[in-house]
Amino acid sequence: MDRASSIPNARCARWRCALLSVALSALSACSLLSIKTPETPLTSREQEARLLTRDYAEHFNGVMIQVIDDAAARETDPAVRARALQLKLGVVSQSTRAATGLSPMGSLIDTWAFALQLRDFLDSGSGAGLLGGAQSDVRARADELADEADALAKKMTGDDYPRYQAFVKRYTFRYPLEGADCQRTSVLSIWSAEEDDKAPLRAVGTVAQALGDVSDRMRIYGQEIPAVGLWEAERALDRSGIDAASYRATFRSIDTQLAKISTLAETSPALAHEAIAELRRSLSESSDRLDNAWTQMLQTLRVERAALAANIASERESLTAAADVQRARISADAAKIAERAVDKSWIEIRALVREALLLLIVLALVLLGLPFGAGYFLGRYRAASGRNRGSG
Numbered sequence: 001m002d003r004a005s006s007i008p009n010a011r012c013a014r015w016r017c018a019l020l021s022v023a024l025s026a027l028s029a030c031s032l033l034s035i036k037t038p039e040t041p042l043t044s045r046e047q048e049a050r051l052l053t054r055d056y057a058e059h060f061n062g063v064m065i066q067v068i069d070d071a072a073a074r075e076t077d078p079a080v081r082a083r084a085l086q087l088k089l090g091v092v093s094q095s096t097r098a099a100t101g102l103s104p105m106g107s108l109i110d111t112w113a114f115a116l117q118l119r120d121f122l123d124s125g126s127g128a129g130l131l132g133g134a135q136s137d138v139r140a141r142a143d144e145l146a147d148e149a150d151a152l153a154k155k156m157t158g159d160d161y162p163r164y165q166a167f168v169k170r171y172t173f174r175y176p177l178e179g180a181d182c183q184r185t186s187v188l189s190i191w192s193a194e195e196d197d198k199a200p201l202r203a204v205g206t207v208a209q210a211l212g213d214v215s216d217r218m219r220i221y222g223q224e225i226p227a228v229g230l231w232e233a234e235r236a237l238d239r240s241g242i243d244a245a246s247y248r249a250t251f252r253s254i255d256t257q258l259a260k261i262s263t264l265a266e267t268s269p270a271l272a273h274e275a276i277a278e279l280r281r282s283l284s285e286s287s288d289r290l291d292n293a294w295t296q297m298l299q300t301l302r303v304e305r306a307a308l309a310a311n312i313a314s315e316r317e318s319l320t321a322a323a324d325v326q327r328a329r330i331s332a333d334a335a336k337i338a339e340r341a342v343d344k345s346w347i348e349i350r351a352l353v354r355e356a357l358l359l360l361i362v363l364a365l366v367l368l369g370l371p372f373g374a375g376y377f378l379g380r381y382r383a384a385s386g387r388n389r390g391s392g
Contacts, residue, residue, distance in 0.1 A: 041206045042104065049156045050104035053111050054216065056152055057099030060115065060145050061224075064091045067141045071134030080132045082235070083180050087130065089231050090182030091118065096224050100217045101188070103201035108156055110187045113168045115149035117184065118142050121177040130180060167195060236299075 042050075065088055072084035098110035121127040122139045131138055150165075157164045175185040191201065 042202070042209055045156070046104040046202065047209070049108050050213070052152060052156065053104070053108045054099045054220065056149065057095050057111055058220075060095050060111075060149075061092050063141055063145060064088070064095075064138075067138050068131075071131050071138050074134055075132055077132060080134075083130050084134075085231060085235055086180040087127075087182070089228065089235070090180055092224060092228060094182045094184060096220060098187070100220055102213075103188075105156075106188050106191070106201040108153060109164065109168060109191065109201075112149045112153045113171050113187050114182075114184065115142075115146045116168060116172045117175075117177050118182070119146040120172060121182075125176050126178055127180060163195075167191065 068084050068088045068091070072081045075081055075084070094114055095111065098114050099107050101107040101110060119139075119142045122130070122135070122142050129135065153164060153168075154161045171187060171190055175190075177184065188201065
């Protein structure tokens with residue numbers, strides 16, 4: 001009984017193998033079936049624009065930080081030093097924000113526009129006298145960086161450079177920088193209002209490209225945020241009126257008062273008590289000033305931390321949304337591919353079956369017709385031979 005049942009199973013297995021081989025041959029023979037990736041990757045031009053823009057922004061920040069620090073070191077005016085610190089904070093923050101946008105071409109336009117805005121601000125705008133005697137050096141480097149940004153944009157935009165250049169010049173003329181904090185009107189909002197229907201700024205890419213973009217932005221933020229936090233703390237101390245000179249003067253005053261107290265304690269205890277009270281008031285004032293400065297610094301760091309957390313949350317949401325879109329596209333395309341593969345395989349199988357049946361019919365006709373044909377020709381040959389013998 002087991003052997004008898006195993007014979008049909010073996011036959012079924014052979015039939016399944018045969019059908020599988022036919023299906024595989026049909027799929028391999030199908031030249032119209034192609035599997036396409038459901039993702040919409042960034043072009044090589046867009047990827048190159050993203051990399052070169054961020055590399056330029058790092059170079060831009062490094063040069064401006066160095067030249068502003070050198071200018072501040074040569075100045076003795078506290079107001080000029082405070083403005084230099086504010087300018088450094090504004091330059092680094094705005095440049096980093098412009099270069100780390102989602103759209104590669106949008107980041108290029110934003111960074112290019114900021115370089116031109118900064119040049120105009122220091123040359124002939126409201127910041128022409130911002131840094132006093134050190135203004136010329138900072139202005140010269142800003143001019144060089146603006147020329148480099150223009151060269152980068154010309155390289156990346158190619159034949160579209162005149163149109164992009166016209167937009168950037170129009171934007172920088174209409175929306176100049178007004179202060180050392182470099183607050184700006186959004187370039188992308190102006191672009192969307194004026195040029196989006198002609199050249200939309202794509203930000204869609206593959207999941208791998210989105211992950212690489214987020215990783216690169218986190219690296220840039222990790223490099224910039226510690227320095228920006230320290231500069232913000234320094235600004236908080238400056239705004240509270242505390243600097244190294246005031247601390248040194250306070251300590252010298254304390255030393256003088258302590259010497260007076262020591263002398264008075266030997267001659268007049270009553271006067272010593274008054275001097276001690278005066279010293280206590282001086283220390284209390286210094287402590288209050290330090291507490292205020294420390295509080296402002298903590299508030300600044302808290303704001304920076306909140307901004308970083310919000311930025312990271314925004315990046316995570318955008319990455320999740322991009323992954324959801326890509327996953328939906330993958331699922332839809334996979335369903336289409338599967339449906340197309342099944343339909344194409346059945347078409348190919350039916351064509352092969354028709355061809356096989358036709359060959360079998362022809363073979364059967366040949367095999368069945370050969371005996372009749374042979375008998376027919378043999379009968380005719382024999383009849384002809386009999387007639388020849390009778391006539392002879």
